[in-house]
């Protein structure tokens with residue numbers, strides 16, 4: 001009965017009041033705590049963590065403890081400062097703020113075990129640091145102003161001048177980057193898959209690195225079927241991705257961007273040849289994702305080709321031309337690397353010979369490029385061609401700016417930026433002027449693109465218009481600007497679909513293959529390829545989105561996209577249009593995950609750990625003594641309040657008197 005419940009006895013009533021009181025205190029504590037937190041913590045907003053990646057057998061990268069790692073800040077500007085951190089300092093643990101040039105300090109003894117291959121050390125500057133496992137967090141502070149804030153805090157609250165005992169409070173930093181996955185891909189994928197078969201709400205701890213390859217054909221092919229055995233295809237390939245020690249920081253200017261930009265320019269030049277549609281052989285342009293992590297993209301494409309899941313079967317490949325790193329030619333030379341193993345077969349050897357001769361012919365009339373052969377016994381540099389050679393003996397060549405070790409000092413590092421390949425602009429120009437300014441690097445790469453375009457033309461059987469194949473330095477410079485300086489420029493905006501416009505930020509694009517895909521780079525490369533090789537169709541928006549209703553159009557042969565188009569003359573609206581091309585995406589997820597072989601040694605097994613929270617903040621900490629005192633006082637207050645509560649509770653029937661209703665039900 002309602003009245004019965006309403007008239008509760010004195011006992012329960014007083015407990016209710018007490019509950020409410022303690023609830024109020026708790027709430028006040030929470031709110032107060034928040035504002036205190038805001039006062040004492042300064043969050044660092046522009047950081048990039050080093051995160052954990054796993055392969056079949058190892059884990060690499062960094063992590064913090066689950067509640068974040070805290071330490072007193074020490075700024076290390078020279079080697080001697082490290083002494084303090086490692087041995088002398090009286091307040092360990094320390095958080096070290098290390099200048100970029102000292103970042104290799106801990107690793108000078110590690111060998112370059114990753115990028116070497118049968119005798120040639122391709123990357124002698126590399127120290128394998130990015131493939132080590134660290135049990136502490138490492139963050140990159142991307143913004144100079146935030147570094148200044150930290151340094152200021154350190155300078156204001158560090159040791160006394162004569163190096164004696166430090167005076168509290170000290171400036172401390174806390175880094176959170178706890179990783180869920182441990183040990184290896186085999187372990188974390190097994191854990192995730194057990195979870196997902198038994199739990200409705202599975203807790204996934206790691207995800208495979210995956211994205212999409214971009215590919216297109218010079219002449220359209222039916223993507224719903226497969227090619228006839230006598231349809232020969234020449235493949236032009238390059239990679240789309242790079243990496244660095246830090247998560248999602250991968251400028252990759254020389255290791256990826258310069259090469260795929262060159263290939264895009266070559267694709268444009270070749271498409272303009274007057275007789276493309278009558279060439280005896282077809283040309284396929286492939287841009288592989290995830291090559292940095294044991295060739296995810298190319299191994300998947302080879303796998304699909306073998307399984308008949310790709311319209312071009314492996315047997316139809318006539319030859320293979322790959323662009324390695326090409327932006328740092330110290331002289332005019334462009335080196336042609338070939339594979340010595342496959343050439344043990346006499347017929348392959350002849351084909352490779354023809355391939356090299358074709359390239360030399362194509363380069364003959366191009367200024368500033370001299371093609372050079374290497375000793376026949378030298379192994380291939382790291383390249384996608386190796387994945388194809390594993391499956392089948394094909395004739396292939398890798399073009400690169402180096403004969404032996406890389407010219408790129410900053411291979412797969414945060415310093416592989418526009419400056420590394422000398423793409424710099426005068427300060428006084430506007431973004432629009434920068435976009436169209438033809439840099440020397442762009443001219444040099446356009447020459448390489450011309451060589452590539454002409455070679456592909458001849459390899460496809462063309463003879464009559466070799467000299468009309470000419471790459472446009474303007475295209476190269478715009479692409480370099482867009483990928484290395486500012487993605488959000490007028491050209492990239494005009495070639496993308498409306499719903500993809502947020503993929504263009506004001507900063508350079510990063511080329512780390514992610515776990516959520518397609519990434520910014522993948523989309524932009526696809527649409528740039530569509531713009532450079534496709535045609536604008538006179539179709540309405542509805543027709544463009546569903547071309548099956550238009551009798552002359554065919555979705556098996558072409559890809560259609562409704563792009564934003566350029567701004568109109570009064571710069572208020574865009575002039576959207578339908579672009580028809582053969583630029584498509586194909587999955588770049590390692591076959592190891594397709595086959596659930598998580599400890600595969602054949603395919604890439606790289607996964608990225610999941611995490612809950614990544615952040616960094618600085619604050620002042622008091623001395624241990626003061627902390628202890630505060631804690632003790634806190635305990636004192638707690639004990640006191642417990643005693644008071646107990647007394648009040650015990651004497652509640654005296655303190656809180658309420659009239660007892662006759663016949664009320666007690667609880």
Ligand SMILES: *[C@@H]1O[C@H](CO)[C@@H](O)[C@H](O)[C@H]1NC(C)=O
Nearest residue numbers: 042043044045145146149150
């Ligand atoms: C980060 O952003 C917060 C809020 O905007 C600001 O209070 C704080 O000062 C920033 N951190 C640094 C180091 O500038």
Ligand SMILES: *[C@@H]1O[C@H](CO)[C@@H](O)[C@H](O)[C@H]1NC(C)=O
Nearest residue numbers: 055056057058060131600601
């Ligand atoms: C996994 O990565 C580690 C560190 O780079 C390497 O030593 C190891 O050989 C890799 N394992 C496989 C199966 O590729």
Ligand SMILES: *[C@@H]1O[C@H](CO)[C@@H](O)[C@H](O)[C@H]1NC(C)=O
Nearest residue numbers: 046142143144145146147148
């Ligand atoms: C650093 O601060 C100055 C002055 O507040 C500002 O002009 C500059 O753009 C900032 N630099 C960066 C990299 O944010």
Ligand SMILES: *[C@@H]1O[C@H](CO)[C@@H](O)[C@H](O)[C@H]1NC(C)=O
Nearest residue numbers: 159160161162163164165166
């Ligand atoms: C040097 O250290 C002593 C304590 O050992 C301290 O009293 C003094 O102020 C310090 N001098 C300076 C210049 O910091």
Ligand SMILES: *[C@@H]1O[C@H](CO)[C@@H](O)[C@H](O)[C@H]1NC(C)=O
Nearest residue numbers: 222223224225226554556557
């Ligand atoms: C493409 O191939 C599929 C399957 O073989 C076929 O049904 C379709 O008609 C073909 N399309 C064209 C344009 O040839």
Ligand SMILES: *[C@@H]1O[C@H](CO)[C@@H](O)[C@H](O)[C@H]1NC(C)=O
Nearest residue numbers: 344345346347348392393394
């Ligand atoms: C050489 O390669 C061709 C084509 O890949 C193959 O048909 C032929 O059998 C090979 N010859 C030898 C001796 O392996």
Ligand SMILES: *[C@@H]1O[C@H](CO)[C@@H](O)[C@H](O)[C@H]1NC(C)=O
Nearest residue numbers: 275278279280461462463464
């Ligand atoms: C090149 O031109 C000649 C004469 O115009 C023509 O007979 C030949 O078929 C052309 N070659 C190709 C591959 O188009």
Ligand SMILES: *[C@@H]1O[C@H](CO)[C@@H](O)[C@H](O)[C@H]1NC(C)=O
Nearest residue numbers: 502503504505508509510520
């Ligand atoms: C990439 O795309 C995302 C999602 O649209 C966007 O938030 C981010 O700023 C882009 N990154 C860059 C470097 O442009």
Ligand SMILES: *[C@@H]1O[C@H](CO)[C@@H](O)[C@H](O)[C@H]1NC(C)=O
Nearest residue numbers: 494530531534535536566579
């Ligand atoms: C490519 O972009 C340029 C510049 O926005 C434009 O003039 C051209 O029509 C585009 N081409 C295609 C095929 O979309």
Ligand SMILES: *[C@@H]1O[C@H](CO)[C@@H](O)[C@H](O)[C@H]1NC(C)=O
Nearest residue numbers: 536537538539540541543550
């Ligand atoms: C585009 O198509 C419309 C109707 O389909 C037609 O009226 C117009 O003339 C066409 N424009 C061009 C440039 O072909």
Ligand SMILES: *[C@@H]1O[C@H](CO)[C@@H](O)[C@H](O)[C@H]1NC(C)=O
Nearest residue numbers: 567568569570571572573575
């Ligand atoms: C801009 O130009 C379009 C036609 O191109 C016109 O419809 C529109 O009214 C113009 N807007 C302004 C603000 O002038």
Ligand SMILES: CC(=O)N[C@H]1CO[C@H](CO)[C@@H](O)[C@@H]1O
Nearest residue numbers: 154155156157158159160161
């Ligand atoms: C408060 C204090 O002692 N600050 C010193 C911190 O260290 C720098 C140099 O490392 C000195 O210049 C500051 O005076």
